[in-house]
Amino acid sequence: MLFLVNVLNFYDRQTLAAILEPLRHEFSLNDTQLGGLFTLFTIVFALAGVPLGKLADTRSRRTLLAGGIALWTGLTGLAGLATSYAMLLATRLGVGIGEAVCTPAATSWIGDLVPAARRARAMAGFMVAVPVGIMLSSAIGGPVAQAYGWRMALVVAALPGLLLVPAVLLLTEPSRPEAVGSGAGAAALPAVFWWIAASGAVVNFALYSFSTFLPAFLTRYHGMSVGQAGIWSGLGSGAAGVLGAAAAAFWGDRVGNRLWLAAGTSLAAAGPIALAIGIPAGRGVAAVWLAMSGYGLLQMYYGLVYAAIQDVVRPAMRGRAMSFYFVVTYLGGASWGPLVTGRLSDFLAHQSGLAGEAARAAGLHGAMYVVPALSLVLAGVLYVAGAKR
Numbered sequence: 199m200l201f202l203v204n205v206l207n208f209y210d211r212q213t214l215a216a217i218l219e220p221l222r223h224e225f226s227l228n229d230t231q232l233g234g235l236f237t238l239f240t241i242v243f244a245l246a247g248v249p250l251g252k253l254a255d256t257r258s259r260r261t262l263l264a265g266g267i268a269l270w271t272g273l274t275g276l277a278g279l280a281t282s283y284a285m286l287l288a289t290r291l292g293v294g295i296g297e298a299v300c301t302p303a304a305t306s307w308i309g310d311l312v313p314a315a316r317r318a319r320a321m322a323g324f325m326v327a328v329p330v331g332i333m334l335s336s337a338i339g340g341p342v343a344q345a346y347g348w349r350m351a352l353v354v355a356a357l358p359g360l361l362l363v364p365a366v367l368l369l370t371e372p373s374r375p376e377a378v379g380s381g382a383g384a385a386a387l388p389a390v391f392w393w394i395a396a397s398g399a400v401v402n403f404a405l406y407s408f409s410t411f412l413p414a415f416l417t418r419y420h421g422m423s424v425g426q427a428g429i430w431s432g433l434g435s436g437a438a439g440v441l442g443a444a445a446a447a448f449w450g451d452r453v454g455n456r457l458w459l460a461a462g463t464s465l466a467a468a469g470p471i472a473l474a475i476g477i478p479a480g481r482g483v484a485a486v487w488l489a490m491s492g493y494g495l496l497q498m499y500y501g502l503v504y505a506a507i508q509d510v511v512r513p514a515m516r517g518r519a520m521s522f523y524f525v526v527t528y529l530g531g532a533s534w535g536p537l538v539t540g541r542l543s544d545f546l547a548h549q550s551g552l553a554g555e556a557a558r559a560a561g562l563h564g565a566m567y568v569v570p571a572l573s574l575v576l577a578g579v580l581y582v583a584g585a586k587r
Contacts, residue, residue, distance in 0.1 A: 206267065210270055215413060254299075264363050272359070330440065340413060419482075544561060
């Protein structure tokens with residue numbers, strides 16, 4: 199059930215990426231403005247996570263999750279009524295508050311439920327929801343937007359909440375191993391935790407940029423329709439992410455240092471993603487195959503690193519630890535990924551000397567190289583974190 203909640207979490211979060219091109223045309227937006235939708239969402243998401251993480255350590259996680267689902271799905275559907283960029287942005291900020299409940303409460307719950315020897319498998323299984331949710335957002339959102347308009351795509355994304363809220367309220371929480379309230383906040387976290395958090399900033403900068411702009415990249419640079427780009431990026435993300443999470447589940451409980459394994463997979467991911475971006479225009483299917491092989495390797499990060507966090511943090515601090523992790527990773531990385539990549543795309547489009555859609559395609563093509571570059575940086579940060587473990 200927690201897996202399904204996380205699927206909906208990422209489905210609703212990323213549906214906007216599948217409909218960027220229709221939004222751009224309807225509201226006459228540039229890539230900086232499109233990236234800003236994700237940046238401001240992420241800032242609110244990270245800041246809201248701090249008090250919600252504390253509540254996850256001291257209050258009913260079941261009630262928190264149910265309330266969060268109701269809030270974020272309701273506002274996702276409401277975004278379908280937006281008549282301006284400002285109204286669309288306002289609904290996304292509310293979605294960020296609702297979704298900030300999910301991971302601190304759910305990972306704390308799993309940490310209490312599953313022993314350390316099987317924790318990588320459990321966390322990897324939970325985080326399979328990331329590629330599955332992104333797959334559904336693209337594979338459903340893109341075709342629905344093409345057939346019925348982008349507003350209907352947002353309404354469809356909100357509907358599963360009607361089933362998940364009552365289902366979550368029927369769950370039984372595990373007991374907490376320690377008395378709640380112990381620990382002294384951020385000061386009680388070990389030094390290795392902050393290196394892990396820094397790695398989160400890097401990986402989320404890269405992955406949020408990748409997921410946000412991949413459908414638009416396939417549309418502009420390779421000539422796919424909105425529906426085709428959604429299906430290819432969605433199915434590719436889903437398949438690659440599931441395989442990556444399965445690999446993390448298989449190897450994560452068999453290695454002595456999960457952080458070093460994550461460093462190796464991040465290093466390996468840079469090559470195929472760079473090759474995918476370098477493929478000539480018009481070969482979108484080949485680009486998807488290469489990009490997704492690197493994406494699957496990057497998706498191994500979550501199962502390995504989230505399990506490592508649960509290992510190094512005391513049980514009574516798990517919810518707060520994840521909220522502090524999110525402050526660093528989202529304010530330091532994910533919140534800026536789409537915005538910086540979008541701004542770089544606009545800059546390169548202007549510098550290209552081309553006009554109209556050709557310039558937009560060239561700009562985004564060049565900006566996408568930030569993803570493989572950051573994969574190399576991520577490998578270095580995880581190696582240092584593993585050495586301090």
